[in-house]
Amino acid sequence: MKDVFIHPTALVETDQIGEGTKVWAFAHILKDAVIGRNCNIGDHNFIEGGASLGDGVVVKNGNMIWEGVHIEDAVFVGPHVFFTNDLFPRSKQLPEAAERGSRKENWLVPTRVKKGASLGAGAVILAGVTIGEYSLVAAGTLVSKDVPPYALVLGAPGRVRGWMCRCGLRLRLARGRATCGGCGLGYRRGRKGIELLGPKC
Amino acid sequence: MKDVFIHPTALVETDQIGEGTKVWAFAHILKDAVIGRNCNIGDHNFIEGGASLGDGVVVKNGNMIWEGVHIEDAVFVGPHVFFTNDLFPRSKQLPEAAERGSRKENWLVPTRVKKGASLGAGAVILAGVTIGEYSLVAAGTLVSKDVPPYALVLGAPGRVRGWMCRCGLRLRLARGRATCGGCGLGYRRGRKGIELLGPKC
Amino acid sequence: MKDVFIHPTALVETDQIGEGTKVWAFAHILKDAVIGRNCNIGDHNFIEGGASLGDGVVVKNGNMIWEGVHIEDAVFVGPHVFFTNDLFPRSKQLPEAAERGSRKENWLVPTRVKKGASLGAGAVILAGVTIGEYSLVAAGTLVSKDVPPYALVLGAPGRVRGWMCRCGLRLRLARGRATCGGCGLGYRRGRKGIELLGPKC
Numbered sequence: 001m002k003d004v005f006i007h008p009t010a011l012v013e014t015d016q017i018g019e020g021t022k023v024w025a026f027a028h029i030l031k032d033a034v035i036g037r038n039c040n041i042g043d044h045n046f047i048e049g050g051a052s053l054g055d056g057v058v059v060k061n062g063n064m065i066w067e068g069v070h071i072e073d074a075v076f077v078g079p080h081v082f083f084t085n086d087l088f089p090r091s092k093q094l095p096e097a098a099e100r101g102s103r104k105e106n107w108l109v110p111t112r113v114k115k116g117a118s119l120g121a122g123a124v125i126l127a128g129v130t131i132g133e134y135s136l137v138a139a140g141t142l143v144s145k146d147v148p149p150y151a152l153v154l155g156a157p158g159r160v161r162g163w164m165c166r167c168g169l170r171l172r173l174a175r176g177r178a179t180c181g182g183c184g185l186g187y188r189r190g191r192k193g194i195e196l197l198g199p200k201c
Numbered sequence: 202m203k204d205v206f207i208h209p210t211a212l213v214e215t216d217q218i219g220e221g222t223k224v225w226a227f228a229h230i231l232k233d234a235v236i237g238r239n240c241n242i243g244d245h246n247f248i249e250g251g252a253s254l255g256d257g258v259v260v261k262n263g264n265m266i267w268e269g270v271h272i273e274d275a276v277f278v279g280p281h282v283f284f285t286n287d288l289f290p291r292s293k294q295l296p297e298a299a300e301r302g303s304r305k306e307n308w309l310v311p312t313r314v315k316k317g318a319s320l321g322a323g324a325v326i327l328a329g330v331t332i333g334e335y336s337l338v339a340a341g342t343l344v345s346k347d348v349p350p351y352a353l354v355l356g357a358p359g360r361v362r363g364w365m366c367r368c369g370l371r372l373r374l375a376r377g378r379a380t381c382g383g384c385g386l387g388y389r390r391g392r393k394g395i396e397l398l399g400p401k402c
Numbered sequence: 403m404k405d406v407f408i409h410p411t412a413l414v415e416t417d418q419i420g421e422g423t424k425v426w427a428f429a430h431i432l433k434d435a436v437i438g439r440n441c442n443i444g445d446h447n448f449i450e451g452g453a454s455l456g457d458g459v460v461v462k463n464g465n466m467i468w469e470g471v472h473i474e475d476a477v478f479v480g481p482h483v484f485f486t487n488d489l490f491p492r493s494k495q496l497p498e499a500a501e502r503g504s505r506k507e508n509w510l511v512p513t514r515v516k517k518g519a520s521l522g523a524g525a526v527i528l529a530g531v532t533i534g535e536y537s538l539v540a541a542g543t544l545v546s547k548d549v550p551p552y553a554l555v556l557g558a559p560g561r562v563r564g565w566m567c568r569c570g571l572r573l574r575l576a577r578g579r580a581t582c583g584g585c586g587l588g589y590r591r592g593r594k595g596i597e598l599l600g601p602k603c
Contacts, residue, residue: 009413011210011226025413025430026446028226028244038495043430043448044227044464046244046262056495061448061466062245062482064262064280074496079466080263080484082281082322084340088369093239093257094275094317096367096384107369116498118491121484122526124323124341139486140526140544140558142341156341156357156558166498168490168509183498212411212427229427229445245428247445247463263446265463265481281464283482283523285541289570290520294440294458295476297518297568297585308570325524325542343542357542357558 018055033065036073054115068110068127076118078139084127085109114149116166124156132193136164148193163187163194219256234266237274255316269311269328277319279340285328286310315350317367325357333394337365349394364388364395420457435467438475456517470512470529478520480541486529487511516551518568526558534595538566550595565589565596 005022006012012029018037023029025043032049035041039053042061050067053059057071060079068085071077086107090097100106109127113119117131120139131137132149142156152162152170163171165180165187172178176189177197186197206223207213213230219238224230226244233250236242240254243262251268254260258272261280269286272278287308291298301307310328314320318332321340332338333350343357353363353371364372366381366388373379377390378398387398407424408414414431420439425431427445434451437443441455444463452469455461459473462481470487473479488509492499502508511529515521519533522541533539534551544558554564554572565573567582567589574580578591579599588599 026227026245026428044245044263044428044446056493058493058495062263062281062446062464074493076491076493076496078486078491080281080464080482082340084279084322088337088365088371089277089279089319089321090369091257091259091275091277091317091319093259094277094367096317096386097369100369100383116493116496118493120491121486122323122524126340136490139484139528164490166496168492168499168502170490182502185498227428227446245446245464263464263482281482281524283541285480285523289538289566289572290478290480290522291570292458292460292476292478292518292520294460295478295518295568297587298570301570301584323524327541 014049024061042079060121068108069113070110071113072115072117074116075113077113078119078121078123080122081119082122082124083111084125085111087127117147118168134164134166136168150187150194160193166196215250225262243280261322269309270314271311272314273316273318275317276314278314279320279322279324281323282320283323283325284312285326286312288328318348319369335365335367337369351388351395361394367397416451426463444481462523470510471515472512473515474517474519476518477515479515480521480523480525482524483521484524484526485513486527487513489529519549520570536566536568538570552589552596562595568598 003019007025009025010023010027013031014033017035020038023041027045029047030049033047034052036055039057041059044062047065048067051065051069053071054073056074059077062080066085069083092101113131114133116134119137122140123137124142126144131147135147135151138154141154141158144157147153150163151160167183169182178187187194204220208226210226211224211228214232215234218236221239224242228246230248231250234248235253237256240258242260245263248266249268252266252270254272255274257275260278263281267286270284293302314332315334317335320338323341324338325343327345332348336348336352339355342355342359345358348354351364352361353365368384370383379388388395405421409427411427412425412429415433416435419437422440425443429447431449432451435449436454438457441459443461446464449467450469453467453471455473456475458476461479464482468487471485494503515533516535518536521539524542525539526544528546533549537549537553540556543556543560546559549555552565553562554566569585571584580589589596
């Protein structure tokens with residue numbers, strides 16, 4: 001693992017970890033987790049086998065990224081985001097639940113976070129949702145259904161309350177169009193929320 | 202402690218820990234915590250003296266189980282469930298609060314989680330509640346009062362929104378009766394929510 | 403660092419830490435964090451450079467106290483309180499967000515927690531707020547605006563639902579006045595919530 005920084009107290013058991021990635025104190029990455037390049041994985045994180053991260057992902061501290069959670073390039077995962085992979089969990093030691101728990105296809109529900117999205121501190125992500133490109137899930141939001149690209153989502157349960165530019169600033173739509181006051185990117189209302197205008201469309 | 206697995210980075214200071222239990226990385230179990238058999242205690246957990254776990258309890262990662270929290274057999278504690286044991290906490294270094302803080306009977310309020318219950322990721326459990334047998338507290342729920350047996354509770358504050366089978370599937374009641382579509386167990390409406398039908402009643 | 407207790411598994415990289423402070427297992431305090439005297443910093447905490455704590459602060463377990471978060475004397479920070487310092491976070495590896503991310507004045511928003519306040523388990527504190535003296539933020543509250551002194555705040559978003567004495571008990575106001583049933587301190591309604599009566603006013 002060339003050019004990977006692993007803090008002396010971190011435990012990294014996977015060998016699928018890309019160049020330039022940093023893993024900080026007391027983090028634990030299990031065998032068969034797949035981690036891209038140039039990721040920054042903070043203290044006290046736990047990443048399970050069967051989870052995947054793209055390139056340039058920031059994982060702030062104290063996250064648990066379970067099997068079945070797939071995170072694309074350049075996503076920001078805030079501190080203590082709550083992923084789940086089973087909507088109806090039971091202890092596997094409970095006799096009545098042993099059969100259901102014994103086969104993953106009975107309970108394992110995947111979650112996908114698309115490119116450039118940001119998940120705020122303490123957001124709860126119910127298993128099975130897809131979080132769209134460049135969206136922003138505000139701190140403390142309960143995400144119980146899919147999030148459209150570029151959407152600002154907040155509340156419990158989370159609802160779309162606005163639209164975000166790729167650069168991180170909030171957009172103001174007028175007659176279905178918006179230009180970012182920071183970086184100048186243009187957007188228009190599309191089928192599923194908004195979409196980028198111009199050559200990059 | 203025969204047949205107890207303790208990860209090399211975990212700190213286990215209690216000697217009351219049952220056979221077959223596993224304690225994973227960076228977990229810390231304090232003196233006088235009581236832990237049953239065949240429990241699975243994930244990374245980054247903290248269990249205080251005066252807390253107790255029955256047999257077959259799953260404690261996912263990053264939990265803090267304080268003095269006064271009592272968890273019965275085969276409970277599932279999801280990631281980052283927030284237990285509390287004081288409804289009005291203050292720093293003990295605050296002079297005006299020093300007297301109240303100096304005696305446990307002034308502030309310590311116990312919490313009980315009954316057999317087979319499941320607590321979802323990031324649920325907040327206010328001190329003093331009892332969470333009923335086989336109930337399911339959904340991820341992100343704020344539990345501020347007792348939860349009936351078999352209840353599905355969600356929201357902030359949490360409300361009863363349905364009923365769960367012991368096996369983990371949701372029940373559909375019709376005329377006060379339900380049969381689980383998965384495992385076939387039968388239930389009927391009872392005094393406090395629902396109860397199991399037949400020989401096990 | 404005279405009379406500072408540092409657990410053998412804790413990492414303390416700052417040299418600005420006051421007498422009598424204790425740092426517990428798997429905690430990590432970074433260079434240039436400023437920590438006062440007689441603080442109690444629990445397991446699995448993370449405190450960043452540019453954060454500050456006064457004297458007598460209790461930091462329960464699993465907190466992340468970021469650059470720009472300033473906590474005054476005798477505050478109680480419950481388990482897993484979510485601080486933030488950027489309202490619109492993005493991965494710094496996202497090309498469209500690189501310019502905004504490159505200068506702290508673009509995104510760093512400070513937070514202040516005033517003397518004697520208490521923050522309950524799992525509370526989410528949005529960047530930029532000030533939390534008033536001796537207030538109590540209930541467990542699971544989303545704090546999105548300033549909290550008045552002595553206020554009891556709860557809900558998502560948090561609203562003022564009552565008033566707290568310095569000692570930690572709830573006050574009952576009658577005709578704009580209250581005397582604490584526990585410690586006897588007196589209060590009256592003031593410009594911003596309530597204020598202490600008598601010689602300490």
